[in-house]
Amino acid sequence: MREYIAYIVDIEPSWGYQTNVAGLSKTPPSFTYPPPTTFLGALTEAIAKREGLGESSYIRLLNELIKNLAAIAVKPKNTYPLRTLDINRVIAVKEAAGKTYPDPDNPGASFDAPARGKTIASPMGGPPTLTWVTVWAEEPDILEERDFWRIHRLGSKESVVSVASVKRVVAETVGESRRTTFSVPLAFVKVFRPIPGSEWVMEAYADPFKPFNGESPATRYLRGGTVLFALPLNKDREVPSRAVVSPNERGAAYLLGNDVVIGVRKA
Numbered sequence: 021m022r023e024y025i026a027y028i029v030d031i032e033p034s035w036g037y038q039t040n041v042a043g044l045s046k047t048p049p050s051f052t053y054p055p056p057t058t059f060l061g062a063l064t065e066a067i068a069k070r071e072g073l074g075e076s077s078y079i080r081l082l083n084e085l086i087k088n089l090a091a092i093a094v095k096p097k098n099t100y101p102l103r104t105l106d107i108n109r110v111i112a113v114k115e116a117a118g119k120t121y122p123d124p125d126n127p128g129a130s131f132d133a134p135a136r137g138k139t140i141a142s143p144m145g146g147p148p149t150l151t152w153v154t155v156w157a158e159e160p161d162i163l164e165e166r167d168f169w170r171i172h173r174l175g176s177k178e179s180v181v182s183v184a185s186v187k188r189v190v191a192e193t194v195g196e197s198r199r200t201t202f203s204v205p206l207a208f209v210k211v212f213r214p215i216p217g218s219e220w221v222m223e224a225y226a227d228p229f230k231p232f233n234g235e236s237p238a239t240r241y242l243r244g245g246t247v248l249f250a251l252p253l254n255k256d257r258e259v260p261s262r263a264v265v266s267p268n269e270r271g272a273a274y275l276l277g278n279d280v281v282i283g284v285r286k287a
Contacts, residue, residue: 023190024090024286025159026276029152029168030097030185036140037179042238050137052101052221052251053203054174056092056228057237059152060085066170067162083231084162091155091274091283092228093202096254099148102140110134144257149184150174153202155191155274157286191274191281197266198273198280204250204263208271208282211264212250218261219253229284 039058040048064081068074073081112121112132122130141148168186173179197211204212206222214220224246226237240246252261265282267273272285 023192024155024157024274026091026153026155026189026191026274027165027168028185028187028189028276029154029171029183031150031152031171031174032147032182032184033099033141033150033174034180034182036101036138037175037181038136038138039175039179040137042241048137049105050103050139050175051225052103052139052223052253053094053096053150054179055225055237056094057082057226058174059092059094059154059171060228061237062171062174063163063167066167067164069170070164070167071162079232079234079236081162084160086229086231088157088160088286089154089229089283090157090272090286091153091281093153093200093204093281093283095151095202095252095260097149097151098144098146098257099141099150100144100253100255102142104138104140106136106138107134144254146257147184151202153276153281155281155283189276191276194273194275194280195267197264198275199262200265200273200280200282201252201260201262202279202281203252204265204282205271206248206250208267208284209265210268211266213264215262215264217259218263219255220250220261220263221253222248222250224248 037054039051039054067081068077110132112130114121169183171183174181226241227245227247254260271282273280
């Protein structure tokens with residue numbers, strides 16, 4: 021049976037994260053969890069710093085990571101995400117009545133106070149943690165294990181995180197229905213059946229499995245290039261939310277210990 025390379029990464033937010041939904045008004049809500057492309061983007065930043073590359077390398081590095089990406093999933097540990105909107109004082113960049121702002125001669129009109137979405141990582145009896153899993157058919161040449169340790173934020177610059185654990189493991193595919201505690205891309209399953217008592221929500225994210233040909237993840241999201249994910253919410257830290265899943269002809273279930281993550285089928 022073919023083996024796949026997987027990384028299991030535990031990340032602890034300092035307070036939560038701000039990963040706003042693109043294309044809405046100036047008061048955008050925050051996603052329940054950082055999208056897969058946000059995690060991959062944080063990884064590309066670490067790679068770029070190690071290699072001494074600038075921001076222009078972002079799409080190229082992102083495509084290198086995506087090329088052989090088989091699965092990416094997240095689940096909460098000791099945390100429950102609380103989505104909020106709060107008021108933020110920001111500099112107003114605008115033109116009104118023929119005048120441009122910010123204007124040092126009119127500071128009162130040079131600021132705005134829109135509500136901005138944030139997701140609070142509410143702790144539940146332990147360090148609030150998000151466990152990420154990435155699975156590759158072939159490990160990217162540009163990737164080193166230390167790059168995961170250098171992830172320092174997920175989302176906006178205020179979304180500071182600490183990496184608590186990085187494990188490199190081997191995964192294999194399974195064909196039958198299995199239980200999962202991780203997020204599930206619904207386009208790649210024929211069965212998704214939550215276990216009674218579990219809580220799941222649905223969110224659409226920019227498709228993380230297709231190369232980016234000059235477009236950003238935000239642009240892909242805006243034009244509808246999305247994948248709907250089912251996301252687990254754990255109110256009980258002893259019994260996590262679970263679901264029975266079975267991959268379809270486009271998908272695959274990758275076994276890691278006693279759990280599986282759903283992703284795309286790789287030859």
